[in-house]
Amino acid sequence: MTRPLLLTGGRVIDPSTNTDAELDLLVVDERVMAVEQGISGPDDAVRISVEGLVVAPGLIDVHVHFREPGGEHKETIRTGAKAAAAGGFTTVWAMPNTDPPLDDPAAVGYVREEARRWARKGEGGARVSPVGAASKGLAGEQMTEIGGLVEAGAVAVTDDGYPIADPLLMRRLLEYTQRFDIPVLQHAEDMALTAAGVMNEGAVATELGLRGIPNVSEAAVVARDMFLAELTGGHVHIQHISTREAVGLIARGRERGVRITAEVTPHHIALTEEAVRGYRTEAKMNPPLRTEQDRLAIRQGLIDGVIGIIATDHAPHHYEEKEREFDDAPFGIVGLETALSVCVTELVSTGDLTLSQLIDRMSCAPARTMGIDGGTLQPGSPADIVVFDPDVKWSVDPGQFHSKSQNTPFVGKEVRGRVRWTIVAGEIRYEGEA
Ligand SMILES: [Zn+2]
Structure with missing residues (x-):
């Protein structure tokens, strides 16, 4: 005690x-x-x-990658939880695209127990809640046994890293997850449109001679999933919004009462495709950094509350992997230990959000939206x-x-x-x- x-x-x-x-x-x-x-x-x-x-309610990040099992040289549950705590986070949701993926109850249970084990030893950081895979092997074909995953501690399902591409699978997921009152988290990307793109499609990509990913790659999937959420009554949460088109679609869906929510990362708030110049692989991420017009639309969406949540998409990669040629380097950046400061700098110091509104987007809103026990200092709460x-x-x-x-x-x-x-x-x- x-x-x-x-x-x-x-x-x-x-x-x-x-x-x-x-x-x-x-x-x-x-x-x-x-x-x-x-x-x-x-x-x-x-x-x-x-x-x-x-003094504020602990921050909540519904989108992190801790790489364990399978990628322990990049991050472990222990180091990830500690990085989260260092960034002010008290609860994080760990994505299932590990190796093997979190597509069965044992794997889901392992992530939850591993975080608790370190906490019991006095080596704990943030609470770590596992997110289960939506499809077996993240292959996008066969639905996982969601009941079993939830019983083992899964708080949501997703195939993040990949989209849930098959519309019928998405429909079934949105129907079935309602039994457990959990959201389906969607990495909205039409991979056929992305093709072999490595950065935002546009003038900068052309100048650099790199293949582009068009905005419609994201927007097409957001539109489809909005209609599927409307049809089924299920809760779809769009991860890491990057385009002005997606912001517009979500605004319209919410006006109609569709259960569609969204998150934005600090880097999509702070940066544009210009950051890629010099073939800087630390600016290579998926979805890519977009144009200034997109960045401003996302910020406005966050200010208006259309996008309710800030999430980091903390995606650790080893130095040597990021040192490769731009085309071959992996997507993603770390974010847990810079998120609060980048957001204070980019949103509060600029007068776009008050500190209270920022804390809402980084703590209260994720708790409220996802049914997490936290995001409040009300007496009696954790x-x-x-x-x-x-x-x-x-x-x-x-x-x-x-x-x-x-x-x-x-x-x-x-x-x-x-x-x-x-x-x-x-x-x-x-x-x-x-
Ligand atoms: Zn993703």
């Missing part, structure tokens, strides 16, 4: 309770006990003065908390990452805002420097 914890004098921002005030917060028995002014607290409480810092300095400036140094991988396009970027403490179930799982 951990000792009670008393955080004093912080600026508590909890959009779930419309709170933004200087308050103390008391944690007892892994739960938030009180959020009030002038809590004296039990005598045995660990007291931390957090004056000048923001004591999953992030404490961060919203003003401090620092520059991104991947050498300091807790992740096993360092593939980030934000090397050397001057950012604002840094995590000081991450608390999971009332236990300090990360303490950063002042």
Whole structure:
């Protein structure tokens, strides 16, 4: 049993309770006990003065790749969970495209238990919830046994890395997942349209002599899945939105009451295809970085709430793999340890979102949308908390990452805002420097 914890004098921002005030917060028995002014607290409480810092519900990331089993040289469940905690995340959803994939109950159960095992040893980070594969072997043909996966701890299903391409399979998934009240997460990409593309289709790709991926590759699948969600009543969640067309489609679907939700990554908010110049493989990702027009549309979607959630798509790759020629390098970048700072810099410092709105997109909204127990500091809720300095400036140094991988396009970027403490179930799982 951990000792009670008393955080004093912080600026508590909890959009779930419309709170933004200087308050103390008391944690007892892994739960938030009180959020009030002038809590004296039990005598045995660990007291931390957090004056000048923001105290918020722990961040939730519904899209990470931890590579275990099969890719432990890139990331493990342990290092991934620690990287997540260092980024202020208290719950993350691990994607099933491991080797072998998480397409049976044993594999799903392993991911959940592995994270818990390290936590019991005092080596824990964020809570790790496994996402099950939607199709066996991620082959896009035969549906997995979803009931068994859910029983083993799966919180959603997806074939991420690949799209669920077969429309009939998607329809059946949207019908069947309703029994378990879980979403189908879709990596929206028509791979026939993507062909062998490696970056956004357009002028920059032409200049660089690289094959392009058109916007319609994403938009066509979003449109189809919106209609399938409408037909079935199921919940489709579109991962890593990158195009203005997709934002428009989702806005229309939501107006009609379709259960379609979406996420955007910090890198699609911050960067465009220009970042690829110089054949920089750390700017190679799928979906690709798009044009300025797309970037602005996505930001607006996030501001308006059409896109409710920020998710990192944390995709660790080994240095040597990213050193290959652009065509041959793998897609993806790490994101857990830069997400909050990049978003504070790109969205809050610019006046586009308030801190409270940002915390909503990174914590409350994922909890609300996906039915996750968290995203709130309401007394009685799990004591999953992030404490961060919203003003401090620092520059991104991947050498300091807790992740096993360092593939980030934000090397050397001057950012604002840094995590000081991450608390999971009332236990300090990360303490950063002042
Ligand atoms: Zn994906």
